[in-house]
Amino acid sequence: xxxxxxxxxxxxxxxxxxxxxxxxxxxxxxxxxxxxxxxxxxxxxxxxxxxxxxxxxxxxxxxxxxxxxxxxxxxxxxxxxxxxxxxxxxxxxxxxxxxxxxxxxxxxxxxxxxxxxxxxxxxxxxxxxxxxxxxxxxxxxxxxxxxxxxxxxxxxxxxxxxxxxxxxxxxxxxxxxxxxxxxxxxxxxxxxxxxxxxxxxxxxxxxxxxxxxxxxxxxxxxxxxxxxxxxxxxxxxxxxxxxxxxxxxxxxxxxxxxxxxxxxxxxxxxxxxxxxxxxxxxxxxxxxxxxxxxxxxxxxxxxxxxxxxxxxxxxxxxxxxxxxxxxxxxxxxxxxxxxxxxxxxxxxxxxxxxxxxxxxxxxxxxxx
Numbered sequence: 001x002x003x004x005x006x007x008x009x010x011x012x013x014x015x016x017x018x019x020x021x022x023x024x025x026x027x028x029x030x031x032x033x034x035x036x037x038x039x040x041x042x043x044x045x046x047x048x049x050x051x052x053x054x055x056x057x058x059x060x061x062x063x064x065x066x067x068x069x070x071x072x073x074x075x076x077x078x079x080x081x082x083x084x085x086x087x088x089x090x091x092x093x094x095x096x097x098x099x100x101x102x103x104x105x106x107x108x109x110x111x112x113x114x115x116x117x118x119x120x121x122x123x124x125x126x127x128x129x130x131x132x133x134x135x136x137x138x139x140x141x142x143x144x145x146x147x148x149x150x151x152x153x154x155x156x157x158x159x160x161x162x163x164x165x166x167x168x169x170x171x172x173x174x175x176x177x178x179x180x181x182x183x184x185x186x187x188x189x190x191x192x193x194x195x196x197x198x199x200x201x202x203x204x205x206x207x208x209x210x211x212x213x214x215x216x217x218x219x220x221x222x223x224x225x226x227x228x229x230x231x232x233x234x235x236x237x238x239x240x241x242x243x244x245x246x247x248x249x250x251x252x253x254x255x256x257x258x259x260x261x262x263x264x265x266x267x268x269x270x271x272x273x274x275x276x277x278x279x280x281x282x283x284x285x286x287x288x289x290x291x292x293x294x295x296x297x298x299x300x301x302x303x304x305x306x307x308x309x310x311x312x313x314x315x316x317x318x319x320x321x322x323x324x325x326x327x328x329x330x331x332x333x334x335x336x337x338x339x340x341x342x343x344x345x346x347x348x349x350x351x352x353x354x355x356x357x358x359x360x361x362x363x364x365x366x367x368x
Contacts, residue, residue: 038094039063045090046080051158053081053180070095081179103196105179108273109170111147111191112208112224118143134188143221145189145211153183153192174202174275196252204273205250205262212245226269232261
């Protein structure tokens, strides 16, 4: 092969590469997008969890949103649930803004019973996934709204704040929960709610049930189910409690933590939340009557009340006694437990004008 041909090819490729590189350089300079350096500074302050609890796709999206909000003049509505107030204060300092403290939010599980404590109807023998179990079956219990106990929410939590207890069901650690909402997104039945709480103790009241069945069906499905009796709604003085679709809901923004609904609930469906855990009202349930032991004599029955019988009064008409049926119709029933004085003869005189028998009564007695 001629060396001159090879040299020409190499030179041509080199010139072509140089021209293309020059073209790319010019285009990159002309269409370059300059990133605000503050975005990088804010991103360094953020925890880097990329949980999405702030409502943006990762911490980079949150940093860009904070810079854009600062340019607009306010950081209101922006909050990093993982970093909390301290993180937002640092961001506000970088951007030269002031930030107002927002209410802390934690996840609450609106189902009071674990599957082991509800009456089982069937045994689920499928993939251990709440989403799959919800799509293919009602679950193992009679409540089609309750927890499926497959643990999708536990796997979604990055902060080890939610655990599955075989007896108590799902338990959220208020000290570890950041309110990112990952567990709520993972639950196919929507029983987990990210809820605003008050103070350092994370105080809140909420209805621990999402069963939308009517009272009788809900009572059969779970001992602590809401039956939509509206007692909580009637006693609430701040209009925070409303019964919708056969289940009560407490608005956290309107709730004043008075506890009236908690005391009024006859089922224990409303619970009190704090950093110490969930407190449920104790409902004293009547124990069933004990069956008599074998061979035991039955208790003596109480004396029966005296029965009532017909006790006519002897009445005569024109000197002739009336028939028993006529006497009963006229005299009426008498209680033998309160005897009347001895009957005395009563004579009716149809010729008298001051007290004649009415025609209707004479017809009733068969005298006319």
